Amino acid sequence: DTGVSQNPRHKITKRGQNVTFRCDPISEHNRLYWYRQTLGQGPEFLTYFQNEAQLEKSRLLSDRFSAERPKGSFSTLEIQRTEQGDSAMYLCASSLFPGQSLVDTQYFGPGTRLTVL
Amino acid sequence: RKEVEQDPGPFNVPEGATVAFNCTYSNSASQSFFWYRQDCRKEPKLLMSVYSSGNEDGRFTAQLNRASQYISLLIRDSKLSDSATYLCVVTIVGEAGTALIFGKGTTLSVSS
Numbered sequence: 001d002t003g004v005s006q007n008p009r010h011k012i013t014k015r016g017q018n019v020t021f022r023c024d025p026i027s028e029h030n031r032l033y034w035y036r037q038t039l040g041q042g043p044e045f046l047t048y049f050q051n052e053a054q055l056e057k058s059r060l061l062s063d064r065f066s067a068e069r070p071k072g073s074f075s076t077l078e079i080q081r082t083e084q085g086d087s088a089m090y091l092c093a094s095s096l097f098p099g100q101s102l103v104d105t106q107y108f109g110p111g112t113r114l115t116v117l
Numbered sequence: 118r119k120e121v122e123q124d125p126g127p128f129n130v131p132e133g134a135t136v137a138f139n140c141t142y143s144n145s146a147s148q149s150f151f152w153y154r155q156d157c158r159k160e161p162k163l164l165m166s167v168y169s170s171g172n173e174d175g176r177f178t179a180q181l182n183r184a185s186q187y188i189s190l191l192i193r194d195s196k197l198s199d200s201a202t203y204l205c206v207v208t209i210v211g212e213a214g215t216a217l218i219f220g221k222g223t224t225l226s227v228s229s
Contacts, residue, residue: 033216042221108162
């Protein structure tokens with residue numbers, strides 16, 4: 001499977017614990033995005049990388065959240081001191097831009113569902 | 118006002134029906150437009166890009182009206198497999214880089 005992969009698919013943790021998620025983008029995609037989705041809502045942008053550089057972070061991304069993409073390939077998203085409000089689906093997407101078109105078409109991974117008890 | 122607004126539905130239609138979804142966006146600087154489809158507890162998948170000239174892909178037709186900041190999706194001859202949530206998406210170059218801005222989605226249920 002050459003699509004975007006994410007691990008783990010599910011994570012249950014207790015409030016106050018730290019969690020880390022991994023995203024492997026489509027090979028050779030230079031852009032990688034993190035989104036969060038809660039029930040009944042569309043995905044909300046968190047942050048994105050172009051190669052290894054983190055170019056933008058949303059106001060949604062509190063100080064407890066950190067993301068890295070050290071070699072410009074896979075990325076990790078860490079949440080420290082988790083809170084119940086962090087329970088959501090965390091989605092990763094990747095794209096090749098500019099590619100054959102000027103449209104930044106993003107392809108999503110299956111997501112990591114986080115439940116904070 | 119939300120950046121991207123959609124009628125949440127649900128739209129309940131019989132097989133074979135034609136159904137139309139509407140979406141409005143607030144930022145006139147929006148550059149690219151998409152419809153994504155999301156099945157329950159699955160990731161969003163790109164359905165089609167939307168262009169000012171309109172575009173068609175089989176039973177699906179998408180239209181963009183930049184002047185009215187309005188996007189539509191028409192599904193003809195609905196199939197059971199079309200049941201899903203349809204997300205209207207725009208990109209805005211600005212504070213959030215080129216991130217996708219999603220609407221809440223419109224839920225479609227096609228019944229036999």
